[in-house]
Amino acid sequence: MKEANSRLQALVDGLSDWGIEQFVYVPSSHAAPVIRGLEAHGVKSVMANREEEAVGIAGGLALTGKKVAIVMQDNGFGNALTALATFAQSYHIGFPIFANTRGGLGEYNAMIHSISDPSPDLLKRLGIRVENLGISDSVEVWRSSTESVAKLAVIQRRPIVTMFESLHPGMESIK
Amino acid sequence: MKRIDALKVLDEVFGNDPLVITCGATAREMASISRKKTHLPLLDSMGLTTPVGLGVALGHGGRVGVIDGDGSLLMGFSILPTLKAYAPKNLIVVVLDNGQHASADGMFSQANVVDIAGAAKGLGLWVAECDSADAMKAHIEARSSADQVSLIFVKIETGNTPNIPFYLADPAKLGADFKEALAG
Numbered sequence: 001m002k003e004a005n006s007r008l009q010a011l012v013d014g015l016s017d018w019g020i021e022q023f024v025y026v027p028s029s030h031a032a033p034v035i036r037g038l039e040a041h042g043v044k045s046v047m048a049n050r051e052e053e054a055v056g057i058a059g060g061l062a063l064t065g066k067k068v069a070i071v072m073q074d075n076g077f078g079n080a081l082t083a084l085a086t087f088a089q090s091y092h093i094g095f096p097i098f099a100n101t102r103g104g105l106g107e108y109n110a111m112i113h114s115i116s117d118p119s120p121d122l123l124k125r126l127g128i129r130v131e132n133l134g135i136s137d138s139v140e141v142w143r144s145s146t147e148s149v150a151k152l153a154v155i156q157r158r159p160i161v162t163m164f165e166s167l168h169p170g171m172e173s174i175k
Numbered sequence: 176m177k178r179i180d181a182l183k184v185l186d187e188v189f190g191n192d193p194l195v196i197t198c199g200a201t202a203r204e205m206a207s208i209s210r211k212k213t214h215l216p217l218l219d220s221m222g223l224t225t226p227v228g229l230g231v232a233l234g235h236g237g238r239v240g241v242i243d244g245d246g247s248l249l250m251g252f253s254i255l256p257t258l259k260a261y262a263p264k265n266l267i268v269v270v271l272d273n274g275q276h277a278s279a280d281g282m283f284s285q286a287n288v289v290d291i292a293g294a295a296k297g298l299g300l301w302v303a304e305c306d307s308a309d310a311m312k313a314h315i316e317a318r319s320s321a322d323q324v325s326l327i328f329v330k331i332e333t334g335n336t337p338n339i340p341f342y343l344a345d346p347a348k349l350g351a352d353f354k355e356a357l358a359g
Contacts, residue, residue, distance in 0.1 A: 022233070022234070046229075046233065046257070047257070047260070048257060049253035050251075050253050052222070052223065052226075052251070053226045053251060053254055053257065054226075055223070055226075056220075056224075056225075056226025056227045056229075056230060056251075056254075057227070057229050057230040057257075059227055060226070060227040060228060060229060060231040060232075060233070060234065061230040061231070061233055061234040062230075063215070063230070063231060063234075063353055063354045063357060064230075064231055064233075064234030064354075064357050065234070065357070065358055066234040068230075068234075082220070083220060083223055086217075086218075086220045087217065087220045087223055087227070090218075090219075090346040090347070091346045091347060091349065091350030092346075092347040092350050092351065
């Protein structure tokens, strides 16, 4: 628990290093420490009801020059694909997306892997760069990669997805 | 009122303020009468117009307009509670309601059988309804100093203006121009 949370805190710290001004999220128990951590840092948040809605809101904010990120779960990319392809990618709007992975070891949901597992390949087919942060990566790597990905998304004027591993808070004991 | 006549008024009343415009015939008709760097037509992102407008309004200090359609709003209806939750007072959403998906062979929209303006009211949003250019313009001007987000539902005629060419703009340029206009 402590180790996993130190990595999620590193993700928050990496976004703070970047200078994040606002983030849009879709509720997730796995990503909750990131969401609450950013809010504790005083970063303004918008809660979206669906992932494509989050892409629209974040894209609009990015067009105003704000440093904005999305925090969500990887099983929501099925909802977000058309918005990512026809809006963020096509209009060259750069912002980072941080998505916790589901469906792996420790998963308790029987079907979520059916969309979570293929999500990286689906995104890559759209030409969207996908980075990964795992529990075997150091805290320092989590922090520096987070900042680097956010900077790169803005420079490339494209959304970039970081898939980050985190065990469900209720399943940490199996780790 | 025909859609293109409503668009002429909207172009005039929003002036050089940011204006996010829904896809299909609406974007094409607007481009046929006015093209500005402050216009952001979404060429193929149905259902995303109002979410994008919300993002722009949250990041931009001045008035922001959205031109949505009943079909497009229904496709992303979950934005309405989000609008209420964040309620930026600088955002005015105009929904041109023709009761159909005019760009999809004129298939009927469920706005024919449900009261989408009433649904928005039920969520606690500020809502006006009208069917004339003068009333639409008056609502927009009155709400430009409002204390919360505004939704103006405008009944328009069915169908599209004939002989409007496809709008083949480069979306990357539209995005870059819009961003530059907001920064300026």
